[in-house]
Amino acid sequence: MTTILLCSGTHDLSRLQSILQRIAPEFDVRLWPAPDLDPADVGVAVCWYPPPGVLSGFPSLRMISSLAAGVDSILADPELPDVPVCRVIDPNLAPGMAEYVGWATLYFHRRFDEAVALHRLREWRTPEQRAAAQTRVGVMGLGVLGLAVANFLRGLSFDVSGWSRTQKQGADMTTFAGFDELPAFLEDRDIVVCLLPLTPLTRGILGESTFALMKRGAALINCGRGEHLVVPDLIAALDAGHLRGAVLDVFPVEPLAADSPLWGDPRVVVTPHMASAARLEVIAEQVVANARKVFAGAQPLNTVDCVRGY
16 A cells, blocks of 8 residues: 655644545555655655655655645755655635735734834823825735735735746736846835745845845735745844834744744744645645546646746
8 A cells, every 4th residue: 555654844744644544545644753664655745844865765756745835845855856746725825824914014004013012111102003005015926825915905905016036927016026126126115025935046035135125114024934034134124223023924943942032022023834824624635636646647736846946
């Protein structure tokens, strides 16, 4: 019997194992590490931050699937086997992300960050308010999630523009493309939202040089990948008063270490990678459908370009 191996260095995947066992009895579903497992039996690996080198130990591997839309933790493995890498596409991911970014945008637009600071001081003072159309929001990354977020914010009357590494067609808003146009995109944005994929070109993009391009007093929302952010550069920009604050849902190392300075910084809101997530039932259904395709000799759905990283 072919084995589907669930492999993560950070998450307990036992609930997903139960669902897969129920809907796909033709597969043996195991959790890594499994000392009694014959490596040659593993045909499919379902991963989230798999330990580097683990996947190369399965000679019969036919497919690797991420648990979500992101695949960077898999592609980072220097010993990654040459098999299709797939991601999970949950139609509820986009609305969930739009809700989270909408909340974070309103947090800065309605100046709740100032209200929280005044609360700590026990000071009764009403922060200045303005219309949504007067707040300029920039969305970095115009994939499915980025466009959903941009359209949601435009529905709230925010002034929204977008930036992507390559030109996007059909976006009903002002867009910028490529690093040459990044300064023009950032220069007047009050709030910048990062929803980029993680690639060699975007790793560390939220750092000193990008922050210097942002207008003084701008705020940052990062729901892309933790590795986009250079944490010391963010703290330096906050200390210098150049940036106003940040809402961060993803971090270079997760869980965020208890001694991280981000926890205690009143200018930063930390959330535990909760902006949006695929439901376990959706993950299981897509993994099984792709596994069945692969073993029938067909191409799996939602494969990624391992060179581009998405």
